[in-house]
Amino acid sequence: MNNIKKFAIGALVVVLGTVSGCKDDYFDINNNPNQATSAPPELVLPTALNATGTYFATNFPFLNLWMGYWNWSGNYSISQSDKNYQFTTTYFNDIWTDAYTRLKDYDFVEKQGAAASQPYLQAIAKVMKALHFQILVDTYGNVPYTGALKGATNLQPAYENGQAIYDNLMVQLDSALILINQGNARVNAGEESLNIGANDIMFQGDMGKWSRFTNTLKLRMLLRQSEKSDRQAYIQTELAKIKASNIGFLHEGENASVNPGYTNSTNRQSPFYGAFGYSVSGATVELNNQYRGNKYGIDFYTQTNDSRLGFFYSASSTGGAYRGTYFGDINTLVNSQTSGIGPGLLHSAEQDAVILSSHEAFFLQAEAAQRGWITGSAKTLYQTAITESYRNLDVQDDTGTPEEYAQEYYSQNIANVGWDASPNKIEAIITQKWASLNGFSPYEAWSDYRRLGLPAVPVSRDPSVTVRQIPVRLLYPQSEYSYNGTNVQAQGQISQFTTKVFWIK
Template identity: 75%
Template sequence: MKRANTYTAAVLALLLIVGSGCKESYFDINNNPNSATQSPAELVLPSALNATATYMNTSFAFLNLWMGYWNWSGNYSIGQQDKNYQFTTSFNNAIWNTAYTRLKDYNYVETQGKSRNQPYLQAIGKVMKAFHYQILVDTYGNVPYTSALQGLSNAQPAYDNGQAIYESLMVQLDSAQTLIQQGNTRVGNGETSLGIGNNDVMFKGDMGKWARFTNTLKLKMLLRQSEKSDRQAYIQTQLAKLKASTAGFLRAGENASVNPGYINSDNRQSPFYGTFGYGVNGATVENYNLYRANKYAVDFYRTTNDDRIGFFYAPVAGTANFVATNFGTVNPLVNSQTSGLGSGVLVSASQDAVVLSSHEALFLQAEAAQRGWISGSAQTLYESAITESYRNLGVEDDQGTAAQYAQAYYSQAINNVGWTASTNKIQAIITQKWASLNGFSPFEAWSDYRRLGLPAVPISQEPSTTIKQIPVRLLYPQTEYSYNSTNVAAQGTVSQFTSKIFWEN
């Protein structure tokens, strides 16, 4: 969520034309999953990437609550189902519906890239489809896949097994790498018509970064399955392919982030900033006032002497103190007594919208190295990930750089902070990964918690919380029960507490 470099006015103007009149954002091109996309694939791509970034930055606020980052404000009366996990099929339907709209867009990019012999476009379409399908599987388990994205020709698609979808996505990501290599060969031979250029608002046409992003997604999907004994042989087979790849993984300084030219204007602000921070007039938006700091995270940062506390959160007005309450507390404090979101996550209206941060990528690599899955020093990757988190938050001043502050932090002889002082290295990696994902990716933190039970995030204190457990999934949306009833009913009775995703223990 670092401040973005100014993007070209020409690209911004082009995106404005493409997105004119659409409700989701001024960059969105199509919200109807059953209608044909008419825009050129090159113009669908930036709009779709921006919409993906908006999706990742704004759709999972409830997970910031569940994962110990945020709590509800005492200024508001909050419904019980938003505090006791007892939600219904109407809960956050947009997570499902918006994902399938995005998948339609990327499917169009992929198919148009193939028909026009544009391997880079085709590859990006494949990668981003895999990105969204993984989130769907991680959230719901079995979902429509092989018969999805067919519009009115199949408006009631059957569901596929989540594990089978994962395995298919790995094949698609391998195919994307092959397409990138084919494109690189053609460019190396002098072909000039393949470049994505300014239409790629994530990596600015750098296909090396796309290749590293692809491998990072593959590694993430394999790590999801780390605790399943029956998946170990499959994991090793896939790791052999990763080790054979020369692309590597996302590195320090390589955030997968989107910025088509965010500015402080109506419907043009960076999505996280505009949704959880400030309006164009500089006043706080309602969500800023609704979400406050969570005591679990504040206590962790404070007791480990972590300078990031002042960047994830703002001190109580008129003080230098960080004050918070636990999720679901019966005694919430009003906003004048609690901390809001901080300057490290609310940088400016033009800040980048992070899809997958460089520090998350490095923590993934640190865990894989510690497990012996990839080469490299787990300690070096772990410390580099912490450093990158400090850098992405802007933890620096005239007294020191982000690297210096990070080194002072991870050099402490504190369990789950200093490498040598940490008795369980995987626990240290996941704990520090959790500490870095505050606001950036609560979805990833939730996934790690479901996989490993780390860290020990407290259950809601709401008295009506009869099942003392953070949900393992979401329920299928009401839209499926209304319009695809036969196929969703075939999934049986679904519980947010017991109907686990295939990779969960």
């Protein structure tokens, strides 16, 4: 699988002038995970947050292929291993290595924040560590955890059970909420030194949003375990904590996204736009040409009269229609005959890097409400989630607003579109969640597919496919077998098809 180039972005003048080592690559303060940075934690924070935005924007394009959103272009010759799921331990390694590098950054912020009695910095670092460790567990199962961030003092950290890690992450998120409350109490008492302001490039120091983001992450982790009968009592215990907090979840318009000041200049474009959109000069980048529309996704939006079609995809240059081929087709169409990535995803070089969208947050709430886990109308939450998707894509023109187009869409008498027309409400929620995550977060679509088998995304059509199944996990990277061999070998023989993450039924 092609490695996507990484974008180190910077716009905060104070960071550029203060952080040691910032030369050609902005916000590049911790390339060596074993060498501690000397930068103040409040200046490392925006660097780490920006890198997390880049992590989610550029590390998972292959999942757009697996989940029916994108396909390869017929203009390119693609290796069989990219099309038949028979990848090796040398594939996708950046997902592992980048995550642990980010975790070192956040661990530094947490420790230094504690030393400086800065509870907000501690809390944010805890939340972001939990997010990255969750993705690692969801991707690989058992991973190094307790000993993973000790640098040179523990170069061969042991692997820990994925479920145990999940349980401890929930404890860490609870601790983050306590720290936020402590910080709030000090601010209310007149202490001004806790304001992190512009250094928080996600929520601009709004700790209420950080609290709601924390609860949203907790809800996502609990929903991951929805199909495990032995976890139901635990889930209810954790839900009781969420309800007792009276914090709620991310609101309408509250995207967990970062933006340090992206601009259309070299190394400063928004990472998704820079990877899949256009260069500073306006030329189409290679990956924009390489990834094209998938027929499965295009057909879904077309058949359900979805106005998002022209925002997820661009029309083909031949005939102006929206066209694509299935993942793995041997007769893949060339670029002029297919749809590219659309303007709703490639809005501008200044667009935010999304970590968790508001529409995903409302789909999580809709599913939880439908399961009876939280109060509220599942129907209202479902329709709000769809509306948020339209807003985030900016689906509007001279004849209608995002809200008007969304209402027109979900009012249709079509199963898995209109709430009342859908006999299986969970299927409707997950189907519409999948429809909203195109390009935004194929990782979450893959996770729902592994958990529930929804929607019925077709497997690769390549003739060399021998296991007709979308993989349930990735393989540990070759670096682990080379440098942490004893511990990774203790995990046994790993298969991308049968070695399941703990929450997969």
